[in-house]
Amino acid sequence: MQEDTPYDIVLHNGTVLTINADFDVLDRGLVCIADGSLKRIEEAAANEPPPEARHVIDARGGIIMPGLVNSHTHAAMSLFRGLADDLPLTNWLNDHIFKAEARWLNPESVYAGALLSCAEMLLSGTTTCCDGYFFEDAVAEAVQEAGMRAILAQGIIDFPAPGVPDPKDNVAEAVRFIKTWHGKTSLITPGLFCHSPYTCSEETLKEARKVADEAGSLLQIHVAETQSELHEIKQTHGVSPVQYLDRIGVLNAGTLLVHAIWVNDADIACMAHRRVGVSVATESEMKLASGIAPLPEFLDKGLAVGIGTDGSASNNNLDMFREMDTTAKLHKVKRLDPTALNAKETLTLATRIGAEAIGLGEQIGSLEVDKRADLIIIDTHKPHLTPLYDPVSHLVYAASGSDVRDVIIDGQIVVRNGAPLTFDLEAVVEAVQELAPQIASS
Amino acid sequence: MQEDTPYDIVLHNGTVLTINADFDVLDRGLVCIADGSLKRIEEAAANEPPPEARHVIDARGGIIMPGLVNSHTHAAMSLFRGLADDLPLTNWLNDHIFKAEARWLNPESVYAGALLSCAEMLLSGTTTCCDGYFFEDAVAEAVQEAGMRAILAQGIIDFPAPGVPDPKDNVAEAVRFIKTWHGKTSLITPGLFCHSPYTCSEETLKEARKVADEAGSLLQIHVAETQSELHEIKQTHGVSPVQYLDRIGVLNAGTLLVHAIWVNDADIACMAHRRVGVSVATESEMKLASGIAPLPEFLDKGLAVGIGTDGSASNNNLDMFREMDTTAKLHKVKRLDPTALNAKETLTLATRIGAEAIGLGEQIGSLEVDKRADLIIIDTHKPHLTPLYDPVSHLVYAASGSDVRDVIIDGQIVVRNGAPLTFDLEAVVEAVQELAPQIASS
Numbered sequence: 001m002q003e004d005t006p007y008d009i010v011l012h013n014g015t016v017l018t019i020n021a022d023f024d025v026l027d028r029g030l031v032c033i034a035d036g037s038l039k040r041i042e043e044a045a046a047n048e049p050p051p052e053a054r055h056v057i058d059a060r061g062g063i064i065m066p067g068l069v070n071s072h073t074h075a076a077m078s079l080f081r082g083l084a085d086d087l088p089l090t091n092w093l094n095d096h097i098f099k100a101e102a103r104w105l106n107p108e109s110v111y112a113g114a115l116l117s118c119a120e121m122l123l124s125g126t127t128t129c130c131d132g133y134f135f136e137d138a139v140a141e142a143v144q145e146a147g148m149r150a151i152l153a154q155g156i157i158d159f160p161a162p163g164v165p166d167p168k169d170n171v172a173e174a175v176r177f178i179k180t181w182h183g184k185t186s187l188i189t190p191g192l193f194c195h196s197p198y199t200c201s202e203e204t205l206k207e208a209r210k211v212a213d214e215a216g217s218l219l220q221i222h223v224a225e226t227q228s229e230l231h232e233i234k235q236t237h238g239v240s241p242v243q244y245l246d247r248i249g250v251l252n253a254g255t256l257l258v259h260a261i262w263v264n265d266a267d268i269a270c271m272a273h274r275r276v277g278v279s280v281a282t283e284s285e286m287k288l289a290s291g292i293a294p295l296p297e298f299l300d301k302g303l304a305v306g307i308g309t310d311g312s313a314s315n316n317n318l319d320m321f322r323e324m325d326t327t328a329k330l331h332k333v334k335r336l337d338p339t340a341l342n343a344k345e346t347l348t349l350a351t352r353i354g355a356e357a358i359g360l361g362e363q364i365g366s367l368e369v370d371k372r373a374d375l376i377i378i379d380t381h382k383p384h385l386t387p388l389y390d391p392v393s394h395l396v397y398a399a400s401g402s403d404v405r406d407v408i409i410d411g412q413i414v415v416r417n418g419a420p421l422t423f424d425l426e427a428v429v430e431a432v433q434e435l436a437p438q439i440a441s442s
Numbered sequence: 443m444q445e446d447t448p449y450d451i452v453l454h455n456g457t458v459l460t461i462n463a464d465f466d467v468l469d470r471g472l473v474c475i476a477d478g479s480l481k482r483i484e485e486a487a488a489n490e491p492p493p494e495a496r497h498v499i500d501a502r503g504g505i506i507m508p509g510l511v512n513s514h515t516h517a518a519m520s521l522f523r524g525l526a527d528d529l530p531l532t533n534w535l536n537d538h539i540f541k542a543e544a545r546w547l548n549p550e551s552v553y554a555g556a557l558l559s560c561a562e563m564l565l566s567g568t569t570t571c572c573d574g575y576f577f578e579d580a581v582a583e584a585v586q587e588a589g590m591r592a593i594l595a596q597g598i599i600d601f602p603a604p605g606v607p608d609p610k611d612n613v614a615e616a617v618r619f620i621k622t623w624h625g626k627t628s629l630i631t632p633g634l635f636c637h638s639p640y641t642c643s644e645e646t647l648k649e650a651r652k653v654a655d656e657a658g659s660l661l662q663i664h665v666a667e668t669q670s671e672l673h674e675i676k677q678t679h680g681v682s683p684v685q686y687l688d689r690i691g692v693l694n695a696g697t698l699l700v701h702a703i704w705v706n707d708a709d710i711a712c713m714a715h716r717r718v719g720v721s722v723a724t725e726s727e728m729k730l731a732s733g734i735a736p737l738p739e740f741l742d743k744g745l746a747v748g749i750g751t752d753g754s755a756s757n758n759n760l761d762m763f764r765e766m767d768t769t770a771k772l773h774k775v776k777r778l779d780p781t782a783l784n785a786k787e788t789l790t791l792a793t794r795i796g797a798e799a800i801g802l803g804e805q806i807g808s809l810e811v812d813k814r815a816d817l818i819i820i821d822t823h824k825p826h827l828t829p830l831y832d833p834v835s836h837l838v839y840a841a842s843g844s845d846v847r848d849v850i851i852d853g854q855i856v857v858r859n860g861a862p863l864t865f866d867l868e869a870v871v872e873a874v875q876e877l878a879p880q881i882a883s884s
Contacts, residue, residue, distance in 0.1 A: 078825075078828070078829075079829070081828075081829065081831075081836075081840065082829075082830070082831045082832045082835035082836055082839070082840065083831050083832075085784070085785055085832070085835045085839065086780060086781055086784040086785060087780060087781065088779075088780055088781065089780065092780070116825055116828060117825075119825040120825040120826045123825060124826070227778070283767075283771060285775065286771035286772065286774055286775040287770075287771050287774060287780065287839065288774075288780050289774040289775050289777065289778050289779050289780040289782070290775075290778075291775065291778065292775060312826075312840070315839070315840075316835065316836070316839035316840040317826045317839070317840045318826065319826065319842070322764060322767075322842070325725075325764075326768055326771070328729075329725060329728035329729050329768070330728065330772070330775075332728055332729060332730075332731040333727065333728040333731050333732075333733065333734060333772075335731065336669070336731050336732075336733065337530075337731050338528060338529060338530055338531065338534070338729065338730050338731040339528055339529065339530065340731070342527070342528040343527055343528060381871065382871075383520075383558055383559075383561040383562040383565060383867070383870070383871060384562045384566070384754075384759040384760065384761065384843075386520070386523075386558060386871050386874050386875060386878075387520075387521070387523065387524075387874050387875055387877070387878030387881070387882075388524070388875075388878070389523075389524045389525050389878065389881075389882050390524045390525075390527070393524035393527045393758065394523075394524055394758070397524070397527065397729065397757070397758040397759070398523065398524065398754070398757075398758040398759045400761070400764070400842050400843075400844065401826075401842075402842065402844035425825070428825070429823065429824075429825060429828050432828050432829050433828060433829055433830075435829070436828075436829030436830070436831065439829070439831075440829075440831050
């Protein structure tokens with residue numbers, strides 16, 4: 001190690017997918033990183049060794065690309081992965097998930113579940129997640145330990161919730177979370193997460209919006225997830241969930257609408273007019289049989305759409321490669337049009353556009369000079385990735401999280417040769433394994 | 443190694459999913475194998491070491507289960523994986539796949555592509571596949587080398603085809619293939635594969651049916667795959683594709699209908715009456731935007747349905763775990779019913795019922811005494827498989843092929859600790875990598 005080395009990390013000998021606006025692909029690319037940001041991204045000069053750096057990483061003919069952006073998850077819900085499946089949504093939520101949450105969530109269990117999910121996300125190439133849950137300080141501590149980038153939000157719901165027994169405190173608790181984590185680390189951006197328009201009152205929603213605007217924070221909210229929500233909101237408020245949120249002033253560019261399945265053309269026009277971000281969580285929405293969001297229609301209207309896994313209690317994994325694959329295929333078969341949502345578009349949603357949707361478009365989502373250095377290397381020397389005609393096709397239709405070899409976040413190497421460097425994987429897995437028998441018995 | 447050891451292989455210290463008719467699960471199971479078949483499947487006695495065997499395999503708390511049955515594939519099409527995507531079916535087939543097949547298929551390339559797919563299938567837990575293609579002798583040689591179980595069929599189409607320039611020879615060539623491979627090895631069962639009711643004449647179909655019945659062989663055929671096929675057959679023959687095949691006598695219990703997407707209630711009733719097997723290839727059908735087969739309706743009528751990946755030019759991988767996941771989720775969201783196609787049903791289709799669908803139900807598909815010893819071990823010590831409340835849920839909704847640790851077929855260990863024992867993986871991958879630049883340039 002030399003103190004005067006210009007670069008911290010140099011990656012070479014791989015196909016670089018920049019996923020910039022021109023979707024530039026460098027067949028034999030070179031990426032140079034210093035001070036946590038991208039300094040050079042270019043074709044390597046023939047017959048020249050890579051520039052000097054503290055760490056020179058040979059991609060061995062693999063793919064170098066931006067880390068994936070998981071635009072919607074509840075990381076700690078890994079605690080409940082596979083606890084209850086194949087059930088109607090209300091039964092699943094009320095009889096299983098809400099009960100288990102009420103009984104078993106505490107700062108220690110949330111930390112353990114969140115760290116397990118960070119491990120799963122990092123090992124499968126996700127470098128940024130957008131999370132909302134309870135005891136979110138514990139999530140933040142896990143994310144910080146893992147060295148992951150995240151938008152994190154303390155959940156707001158007008159019922160007694162884990163850690164917030166009196167709903168009157170819910171917004172204040174979210175404000176406290178923002179104050180605690182604002183500026184504490186460059187990787188964590190605190191935000192707000194209102195559960196939904198049917199579990200938060202108009203007053204709560206307006207208050208949360210005000211707080212978000214004042215803090216310059218993202219406000220996430222589940223909306224138009226099920227047909228019954230659509231009917232309920234129409235009955236109560238006379239308009240669709242999206243129109244209702246718009247009427248009370250919740251929708252603006254600092255909003256992430258999650259799911260947005262039961263929306264009509266007027267709703268989509270309204271969303272586009274307000275420039276909200278959208279997160280679609282295809283696999284979870286399929287598994288819970290919520291419906292199919294009109295994702296291609298969102299893109300037609302110019303909306304920034306991200307792909308999310310949702311929590312692993314309803315997916316049941318956090319593999320963004322599988323999520324891309326299923327999302328692209330679902331819209332093809334829904335439209336009976338194989339050209340719908342092509343591989344390039346889909347990959348862009350999981351990276352650059354997904355970053356825009358959660359308000360981090362300036363910092364991450366593509367490999368461009370001066371963006372933060374969040375990137376991954378895919379090992380393509382696998383039977384299921386052979387032959388390699390088109391890296392974009394492989395990433396969306398053939399690869400899976402287990403093909404990720406190295407992960408760099410903010411210029412720090414967090415996964416090397418498939419092994420995490422920031423935490424003890426065995427201990428993280430065991431911590432949740434120890435909690436499981438109790439949770440299962442309840 | 444002792445010559446008088448009663449068992450060849452003993453597996454212990456894992457949860458055994460038998461997938462027998464009662465779906466028995468043994469929490470701390472023991473599986474004993476001799477002469478290629480299953481001799482004992484039971485709960486291990488507490489505090490007793492496993493019985494002696496040449497190979498004692500410790501599942502280390504993982505899952506021991508039947509190998510997966512891929513009921514429809516074209517193994518050699520890995521040659522064209524990712525060569526053309528996101529295109530309308532006719533354009534994809536006529537302008538890309540048929541052209542590439544005409545130019546690049548020969549016994550050597552088919553052997554290389556098929557062996558690559560065998561590698562991918564074995565490493566991801568598939569122990570049996572049902573394949574149909576051209577130069578099928580080369581596929582059989584690859585399957586034999588890999589030590590995989592398969593139903594293999596030489597393709598029959600009424601056009602000049604790779605290796606069969608004069609379509610008049612197509613059935614004769616299929617007969618020759620059956621004679622060549624019948625009884626040659628216990629792992630390979632030859633059959634027939636007619637491409638479709640719109641590419642094979644009535645005469646060809648009847649002749650193939652006659653040959654299949656005389657040889658006791660399975661006759662596979664793509665049917666009712668697209669809306670345009672439905673229209674074409676209705677226009678030409680006045681009835682649906684299924685009704686047409688029934689009218690000319692093609693449908694009986696020795697038939698595997700592949701896709702069967704555009705079928706109505708009368709078609710399904712006819713299929714059930716004739717006791718045909720069905721193979722559904724969800725991911726490929728989604729990607730090509732062909733449509734969604736009424737799988738739950740097939741099951742309601744008692745049809746034996748298998749899950750297939752199709753070839754990796756239209757999927758684009760052969761991972762049966764992902765195929766299970768997507769299949770279950772797709773039918774939930776299609777019906778807006780999360781109870782549709784539950785995890786147990788889905789896993790059964792990929793094993794026992796899938797084996798029935800392709801005519802191997804007596805031999806494989808479940809762990810039962812006297813069945814052949816085709817089984818796999820899943821390593822559950824992974825973040826995305828933690829915690830483990832329900833192994834069935836994890837296999838369908840969370841696992842992927844890369845979680846398979848060991849694979850045994852017909853009592854032979856073919857994959858151990860994630861590495862193939864029957865072939866040189868690096869050489870298999872390189873053989874196709876060497877063909878790829880030519881194929882890409884055409």
